[in-house]
Amino acid sequence: MSFRECLHVIAARWLLVTVCALLGLAVAVGVIFGVEPKYKSETTLFMASRATDMQNAYQGSLLSEQKAKSYVALLGSQRLSEEVSRSVPVPMRPEEISEKITASVKQDTVLVTAIVTDSSPHRAQMIARAVGEQFVALVADLESPSSQEPPTVTAKIVQPATLQTQPVSPDPARYASYGLLLGLLVGGATAFLRNALDTSVVSTEQLIALTGLPNLGTVMYDAKAPSKPLIVHDHTHAPRAEAIRQIRTNLQYLDPDNPASLIALTSSVPSEGKTTTLCNLAIASAQAGANVAVVEADLRRPRCSNYLGIERSVGLTSVLVGRVPLTEALQSWGGLLSVLSSGPTPPNPSEMLASRHMKELLASLREKFDLVLIDTPPLLPVADAAVVAAHCDGALVVVQHGRTKQAQVKSALDSLSGVGVRVFGTVVNMAPAARANYYYRYVEDSPTRSAHRFWLGKNKPNRKASVPSS
Incomplete structure (x- = not known):
């Protein structure tokens, strides 16, 4: 995976990474306020040797350095802890005291530092003071060969125990940075894991490689789409409207010598936006001068008539059973297009x-209109779409970005190829804005521009009409 692809993964799942980072920061804050603060107090001791001349002074200095390293271990010994526990006024067990003491010696020096850490700053100072006093006495006892001779090495307190009111742990800045960093790492790892496990369609490049079909357009996600589906008419310069016009333009160049006039729109699964795409594509094609008809062939969950505000009591099924002639069942949508x-x-x-009457009806519509767009059910739940598409020039498959699985797309295409349906291409719907490319965003689409070259190369008059208030 390239660096650019990594950035795309992080950008696509930025919300997950942000949430993990905030959770890591929240955990760090919880630790800061939940952990008991610790204070430290330290005392510094000087290890000196007895010397009478220069040579002995040098040897004594070396001896003091060696002794200082040895006495570091003595500061944490059981013997010293017992002496300190007896000298402090607060009852404490020797084991508790030894756990609070850490010692170190500065390199190439005879300075030994004893650090005491405790939840109380005053108690830490009290213990550190006692450690220094008892350590001096213990060194004097160990370094005296006899009571008549002075000790060869002595310890002296050069820095008394300090009182520090600022806690040494937890460190808010350090804990917060660690929590934030850990959250970012977990969020990034989770994002890449989800990306690796995600089998949905997340890019047009991936869809083209999967299907081997051209992608005719990418329509961006809009939260207002359910309440305002007819974006091409209501907001003609919106990016989604431009994307629909791009699909319309790409359709006419698929096969200029044999332009399609019967096109079925379908999808793999429900709620991928095929009906909204069909309605907007029909309006955009009619605005370009084509004589367009829309057929609502989704007899199980019809939605097209709802979006267009068309009465559904008489329609396709009425014509198929012979109750109403086709000419009477067709309804005009503001004079711009016809709807069945x-x-x-x-x-x-x-x-x-699948009946013979349906095939004959589509043949009649082919003779009357330049373009007939047929709304069909999803391919995987039922076989209706494949049945209808078999009577058409081809099909257009709508795929929802980030939701439709690759296996679902393959199964849907297999069901179409199984009945010999030509698939013109795909349309990616509900894509993030960063994924949608709108090359004509600033170009106003004129209904009269190139209208005579659009469908079937006919000179069709521009049918302008007001849209019904519904």
């Missing part, structure tokens, strides 16, 4: 869509 709603819900949708 689903009609009454039948008990056998698959059989009706």
Whole structure:
């Protein structure tokens, strides 16, 4: 994985990384306030040797350095802890005292430092003072060959025990930085793990490599889409509207010599935005001068008529059973395009869509319109879409970014290829804004511009009309 791909993973899952970092920081803050503060007090001792001349002074100095290293271990000994426990006014066991004492010797010196850590600054100072006094007495006792001779090495206190009111632990800055860093590391690792385990479609490049089909457009996510689905008409210059027009333009160049007039729009699973895409694509195509019809062939969960505000009591099923002629069932949407709603819900949708009457109806629509867009159910739950697409020039598959699994896309395409359906390409829907490329964002799309070259190369008049208030 390249550095740029790593950045894409982090950027795509920035919320996860941020949450983990904040959790790490919160844990660090909890530790800071939950851990008992510790204070330290230290005393410094000087190890001196008895010498009478220069040579003995040099040898004594070396002896003092060697002794200083040895006496560091003595500061944590049981004997010294027992002496200190007897000398302090607070009852304490020798084991408790030895756990609080740490000692060190400065390199190439005879200075020994004893550090006492305790939850009370005053108690730490009291113990450190007692450690210094008892250590001096203990060294004098150990270094005296007899009571008549002076000790060869003596210890002297050069820095008395200090009182420090600032705790040495926990260190808020250090704990917070460690917590934040750990949270970032966990968040980054989780992001890469989820990316490795994620089998959904997360880029157009991945989708093209998976399907071998062109991606005709990428429509960005918009939280207002459910309440305002007809973005092409309501907000003509919005990025999503430009993306729909890009899909419309790409469709006309797929096969200029044999332009498609019957196109089924479908998806792998429900809620991928195929119906919204179809409605906007139909409006954009009609605005470019094409004679467009929309057929609501999703007889199980019809949504197209709801988005367009079309009455559904009479429609496709009414025509298929012979109750109403096609010309009477077609409804005009503001004079811009024609809509054939689903009609009454039948008990056998698959059989009706696979019937000879459905094939003849589509043939009649081909003769009347430049472009017929057919809204079909998802491919994986039911076989309706494959049945309808088999009567069309081809199909367009809508894929939701970050939700549709790669295996679902493959299964959907296999079901179409199994009945010999040509798939024109894919449309990535609900993509993050950073993933959507809008090359025509600042170009106003004129309904009259290149309209005569759009569908079937016909000179079609521009059909401008007001849209119904619904």
